[in-house]
Amino acid sequence: xxxxxxxxxxxxxxxxxxxxxxxxxxxxxxxxxxxxxxxxxxxxxxxxxxxxxxxxxxxxxxxxxxxxxxxxxxxxxxxxxxxxxxxxxxxxxxxxxxxxxxxxxxxxxxxxxxxxxxxxxxxxxxxxxxxxxxxxxxxxxxxxxxxxxxxxxxxxxxxxxxxxxxxxxxxxxxxxxxxxxxxxxxxxxxxxxxxxxxxxxxxxxxxxxxxxxxxxxxxxxxxxxxxxxxxxxxxxxxxxxxxxxxxxxxxxxxxxxxxxxxxxxxxxxxxxxxxxxxxxxxxxxxxxxxxxxxxxxxxxxxxxxxxxxxxxxxxxxxxxxxxxxxxxxxxxxxxxxxxxxxxxxxxxxxxxxxxxxxxxxxxxxxxxxxxxxxxxxxxxxxxxxxxxxxxxxxxxxxxxxxxxxxxxxxxxxxxxxxxxxxxxxxxxxxxxxxxxxxxxxxxxxxxxxxxxxxxxxxxxxxxxxxxxxxxxxxxxxxxxxxxxxxxxxxxxxxxxxxxxxxxxxxxxxxxxxxxx
Numbered sequence: 001x002x003x004x005x006x007x008x009x010x011x012x013x014x015x016x017x018x019x020x021x022x023x024x025x026x027x028x029x030x031x032x033x034x035x036x037x038x039x040x041x042x043x044x045x046x047x048x049x050x051x052x053x054x055x056x057x058x059x060x061x062x063x064x065x066x067x068x069x070x071x072x073x074x075x076x077x078x079x080x081x082x083x084x085x086x087x088x089x090x091x092x093x094x095x096x097x098x099x100x101x102x103x104x105x106x107x108x109x110x111x112x113x114x115x116x117x118x119x120x121x122x123x124x125x126x127x128x129x130x131x132x133x134x135x136x137x138x139x140x141x142x143x144x145x146x147x148x149x150x151x152x153x154x155x156x157x158x159x160x161x162x163x164x165x166x167x168x169x170x171x172x173x174x175x176x177x178x179x180x181x182x183x184x185x186x187x188x189x190x191x192x193x194x195x196x197x198x199x200x201x202x203x204x205x206x207x208x209x210x211x212x213x214x215x216x217x218x219x220x221x222x223x224x225x226x227x228x229x230x231x232x233x234x235x236x237x238x239x240x241x242x243x244x245x246x247x248x249x250x251x252x253x254x255x256x257x258x259x260x261x262x263x264x265x266x267x268x269x270x271x272x273x274x275x276x277x278x279x280x281x282x283x284x285x286x287x288x289x290x291x292x293x294x295x296x297x298x299x300x301x302x303x304x305x306x307x308x309x310x311x312x313x314x315x316x317x318x319x320x321x322x323x324x325x326x327x328x329x330x331x332x333x334x335x336x337x338x339x340x341x342x343x344x345x346x347x348x349x350x351x352x353x354x355x356x357x358x359x360x361x362x363x364x365x366x367x368x369x370x371x372x373x374x375x376x377x378x379x380x381x382x383x384x385x386x387x388x389x390x391x392x393x394x395x396x397x398x399x400x401x402x403x404x405x406x407x408x409x410x411x412x413x414x415x416x417x418x419x420x421x422x423x424x425x426x427x428x429x430x431x432x433x434x435x436x437x438x439x440x441x442x443x444x445x446x447x448x449x450x451x452x453x454x455x456x457x458x459x460x461x462x463x464x465x466x467x468x469x470x471x472x473x474x475x476x477x478x479x480x481x482x483x484x485x486x487x488x489x490x491x492x493x494x495x496x497x498x499x500x501x502x503x504x505x506x507x508x509x510x511x512x513x514x515x516x
Contacts, residue, residue, distance in 0.1 A: 033351035047155040054162030056089035056134045060118035069236035071111040076240040090133030092142035135168040137176040144184040163203030193250045194219040257282040265341045271322040289348035297339030309348040324377035332378040342368045402465030413445040416515035454482030
């Protein structure tokens, strides 16, 4: 007998492990990226499964359906999960063998207990407690106590199997405190992930809403009408196959936290928007994408460089540039942008399709901040406009300076020359063309020496002040008689070297120095 029990236990253990591995493989096929990230954690995820089963009145007619379905359901649970069975009628209780952590021996005990849960009471006392009445409020009170036991999991699945007809004993009628029970669930289970399945057996379900209202909205209350015994069995079969998916869903859900998205916009003078953002990442959503920016400020439009993503919780993004609608090349102006900037964002994760398939739609959120800033409204940036204006002013200054140089006495030739012959001055002024003076042409001086076969012309070379505004006027020397002259190097007649002021010019034995 003992050997048979060991064999049965080993077979049951192998069956449980095989079922669990098959479920994990199915999840990996359906959610490859999410399972790669959270699969190891899922294998260690534990859950509580609490069954509140109505055993009053004629509920025992569902025994042949409920008990086998529960047995198969228990076998699909992971090792270490906790199961608790509450039977209730007028009162509610956990009996010996109705609770424990999942393992081969525990499953056997639970199946055995479930097989006797609908046994008819053998004493009047038992009939009074469980058979004659259905006290839903008392069951919920007991359920709240069971759920808060220590050393239990944060993830809890509650299955209530009844026709949802509240029929308490005369001593209890009118003494119910539905609100008090609701407060207990809200406070004692705060922070836990709770999923409630209301399995309504055939009947009116008259008091279903009373039960529904006891549970907080966060408890994911699911109403499942059961039209027949076979329908209940089918539902448990489906739930057995989806149980690991439920745990996976709860694991992901618990890891998603509020984003706390906020923005801090700043502009440069040309309207470029630097969008400072702050947000809270979580293990599921660890990357944020800013999708769009708009403003309530009138007269402005936004040229966007979005969307842009960041994994930093505090970051600054170059979002784009604001333009004034009336800005043009011929209408530069300063305009004040005053209003609210609104940024629209979402999460940016590679497994968004898997999350959607699992039931999580990618959230979108937005944040606003006031702005009040003077902007330079022009197709060109302010620095470039300032540079262009500075260059224009510089050009005008240089042109004026060139005009002044061209007309300055500094660059005129007044005919003062000193001619040296054999080291002695010949004359300060020498006759030219029979006159005792130097010949002045337009901007030029002509110098000839009697009894010498040479003439020298010196003229000022001026430039167009608009095109050559950086050039100084030049002095050009031309000899139109004689053989050659020398200014550092030898030049022949009709050559035109440029010279500096006070330069010595040698013509044969003569040496000319321009005095001015």
